[in-house]
Amino acid sequence: MVLTLRTLAPLLALLLLLTSGCDKEKEDVSPLPASPVYNKEVAFRIFTETDYSEARWQDSKLKLNLKVRRISTNLPKEVIVLDTTFGWMPFQELPLRGAPLQLDKQLQGIHREQDQLVLDVTKTVSINGYETVFRHNQSLDHDKRQETVEVKL
Numbered sequence: 262m263v264l265t266l267r268t269l270a271p272l273l274a275l276l277l278l279l280t281s282g283c284d285k286e287k288e289d290v291s292p293l294p295a296s297p298v299y300n301k302e303v304a305f306r307i308f309t310e311t312d313y314s315e316a317r318w319q320d321s322k323l324k325l326n327l328k329v330r331r332i333s334t335n336l337p338k339e340v341i342v343l344d345t346t347f348g349w350m351p352f353q354e355l356p357l358r359g360a361p362l363q364l365d366k367q368l369q370g371i372h373r374e375q376d377q378l379v380l381d382v383t384k385t386v387s388i389n390g391y392e393t394v395f396r397h398n399q400s401l402d403h404d405k406r407q408e409t410v411e412v413k414l
Contacts, residue, residue: 304365306409318353323349323350324349329366
């Protein structure tokens with residue numbers, strides 16, 4: 262079987278087109294960037310790890326204030342997004358870890374690059390009529406859209 266140039270030329274041309282054709286490089290399709298503005302759900306679990314059921318704690322009580330501030334690089338510089346107070350609670354009625362008080366709050370319109378969320382905790386303790394105030398603060402995590410914060414009494 263002898264192949265002539267007429268029959269061989271189209272086959273060679275087809276082979277040449279198939280092997281040397283332009284491969285379209287796959288475009289890197291990156292997902293859309295996450296929006297810098299998001300909503301955050303915070304669950305506060307409020308409890309004590311100490312059992313205050315003994316009679317010596319009968320005249321002791323605690324008041325708790327939780328405040329979440331949004332501190333921004335834009336105006337307004339600081340906005341209070343949560344401010345709640347739990348009135349005087351007798352030590353003997355403070356919730357234990359197994360059955361904590363729970364407060365759920367949704368914070369809306371948080372800007373990832375411009376806002377910082379800061380939790381301020383103020384505990385006022387009265388033991389036999391003598392009051393002491395304890396304060397601390399902590400930053401909430403931008404990487405968690407749902408965050409649980411344990412507040413230990």
